[in-house]
Amino acid sequence: MGKKSKRRQTSSSAKGRSNPMAEARRIRTNEAGEILMDAYYQFSSLVLSSEGLGVIDLNKTVNFYTEFRRHNQFLPIQILRQTMLKCDEALIESGEQQEMFEINQFIISLLEDHEDFVKRHVSIDYQFLLHHKFVSACAFFRNDAKSCSYSERVLPHILAQSEEEGFNHSKKAIVLAEYADFCKKIGKYDDSKKYYDEALLTWKVSLPYEGCMDDFEFMLLKKDRQASILISQADLALTRSIAEKKSVAKEARRDSINNWNAASELYQEIIENTKPRHVFVCIESAISSKSQCHLLMAIQYGKLKQWNDAEENFERAIGQNDSAADIAMVRMRIGRLYFDRYIHNSTTVDGQHDENLSKAIIQTSIASHKFETLNAKSPPIFLDRAHQSYFLGHIYEAIDHAISYLKIYVKIRTGLCCNACNQPHLDGEVKHYCKACNAAFYCNRVCQYQDWRGENQISAKHRSLCPLVKAWKQLCEMRPEVEDMASQ
Secondary structure, three states: OHHHHHHHHHHHHHHHOOOHHHHHHOOOEOOOOOEOOHHHHHHHHHHHOOOOOOOOOHHHHHHHHHHHHOOOOOOOHHHHHHHHHHHHHHHHHOOOHHHHHHHHHHHHHHHHHOHHHHHHHOOHHHHHHHHHHHHHHHHHHOOHHHHHHHHHHHHHHHHHHHHHHOOOHHHHHHHHHHHHHHHHHOOOHHHHHHHHHHHHHHHHHOOOOOOOOOHHHHHHHHHHHHHHHHHHHHHHHHHHHHHHHOOOOHHHHHHHHHHHHHHHHHHHHHHHHHOOOOOHHHHHHHHHHHHHHHHHHHHHHHHOOOHHHHHHHHHHHHOOOOOHHHHHHHHHHHHHHHHHHHHHHOOOOOOOOOHHHHHHHHHHHHHHHHHHHOOOOOHHHHHHHHHHHHHHOOHHHHHHHHHHHHHHHHHHOOOOEOOOOOOEOOOOOOOEEOOOOOOOEEOOHHHHHHHHOOOOOOOOOHHHHHHHHHHHHHHHHHOOHHHHHHOO
16 A cells, blocks of 8 residues: 555656656647647757756757758747747856857847747737847847848838837837937938937837836936937937048037937936935936036037037036046046147147146146056056147157057057947957058948047047057067067
8 A cells, every 4th residue: 555655646746747848749830830840849848948058958959959940940939938038047047158159149040040930920029029139149249240130120020010019119219229229330320310219209208018117217217218319319420420421520519419418408307306216326327327428528519629618518527426437537538628729729839838738737647646546547648648748848758658658559459349439349350450550440431430530539549640559569579678668
């Protein structure tokens, strides 16, 4: 009797455990009516197991999927959803770069294979989510080209469906803004402006979707998203002018200033609304974003030679900002503004006691001290000090600062990131670079134009630096000891 009882108990507990293969075999066809092959059951049993992709052999899973795809079949939506969930779990659990590389590569392959199938058989909400997954996977590889290409194929379909199915306004606004971003990256500037405008308008009339958040939180979200779109529109105006005219027109600068100013006002509204509720995270984020808007406005006012407006916005950029790194960067920029104003008003290299030059030196010294306190190296500040020392008549000091700048510049500009936008580059990804000095690398021609004309907001005009960088590299190649001597 004891044995029978034990056997029954074992049988009962076995029934309680799920069998991944048995569960997989319950689904015999996909949404297209295809009868699924044996390779599908091997793949889906792994996906339906409780361990997750991060624990089991990922190579085995990929091999089963590859075998399944040889028959040109598609996964049932239920299994596709489960696969994406397991990929998310694996990315969270994974601590190794190689494993994350393989998982993201698998996500890209999976969604590319099912692109048309998803359009026909998946709800618009889930299509929106899968688009986010694909873009995030591409971002891991910093592959904007693939991300843009996929978005160009998928997002118009989602937008068209949104009109038919009553897609939630908030999600529609996010999709519109994302599509505008991708249009900007691939040079479709008219489309980009159109979709930014639509996204901005959609956010103004959007309502919170069910269970999303309360009215106050959604109000903050709406203002934040509108401000973000205005900032993107400001960048679009400058990027478009550079791409089409190879320079930034005054009208483009003024359009950008207007957009940043509107964004700054929205961030101020967020600050005022959240202060009574003591939502400190929102307040700090809004203050930082507002500060960045005023910094960008100040830079453009400086380019327009509207010195007082530039100075006012630099001071507002410091405002309530408590970030030491941000303040150091603004102080450096203020020093550069005073120096540009000094050069603009000078007809000769004398006038060493000019008020603007004195102010430039003071602001640059403050910035330099703050960077030293933070133990941070900012190459542009060495160049600023070199310029100022030269105009003060301190030639050897100017040379020392210039050499310090060149050493850091040549060392860090190795193709790992773009000279204009600081976008990281993968190995073999760099296609655009300065052929004269071979020390400046870019994402595209637009970035190259920006750097050449000093519109990059990171460093000086490359057309001024290029001969110096080239000469320094040649000198170090001929006399390697020069670099060591310069550091002493």
